Amino acid sequence: MTPILPKLGWILFFIMTVIASALAYKFILKGDVEIAPDGRSSILLDEPERAFFLNEMRNFLIAVQKISEGIEKDDMVQIAAAAKTVGSGDLAHVPPGIMGKLPLVAKKMGLSTHKAFDQMAMDAESLGDKDHILSQLNQILPTCTACHSLYKVK
Ligand code: HEC
The missing domain is CATH 1.20.5 (Single alpha-helices involved in coiled-coils or other helix-helix interfaces)
Incomplete structure (x- = not known):
């Protein structure tokens, strides 16, 4: 048997x-994606998630603007404050559904961007060196553009 x-x-x-x-x-x-006509992956979010996600993005750009200004004026207080608005503390407000919908690569790029801003805020306060901040900003920006060339939201 x-x-x-x-x-x-x-x-x-x-x-x-x-x-x-x-x-x-x-x-x-x-994650939850489909291929867009322009070849990028569309991350499929519902309307409130999409609004949240794009608002976060605009906050990233506002922070970049203030940080760039802060470098020109050598104003570490402005830089630290701007970097904190988009640091990891920001993640506490992410709607729970979004994380499961983001592909792993996008999630990693998003998290590392928030962490890099944490580090910038700490360094602005402790080192106060604008050249260092500029090189940190130049390390962050390629992650923004890399993610934008791979993903869109729908
Ligand atoms: C995890 C990937 C990712 C990272 C990292 C990222 N973005 Fe985005 N961003 C997106 C996606 C996806 C969109 C939507 C684009 C689309 O649908 O065409 C977007 C849109 C935007 C928009 C337009 C917002 C709107 O209301 O339409 C801005 C501004 C922006 N990002 C700035 C930034 C900046 C500045 C950084 C870096 C500090 C950054 N993003 C990092 C994925 C990312």
């Missing part, structure tokens, strides 16, 4: 692994 039960165990294990991998792919790696 064939020992069917142990085999069944392996088959179930295999099926569960496939399902778990598919779910991990969908929710962690791929």
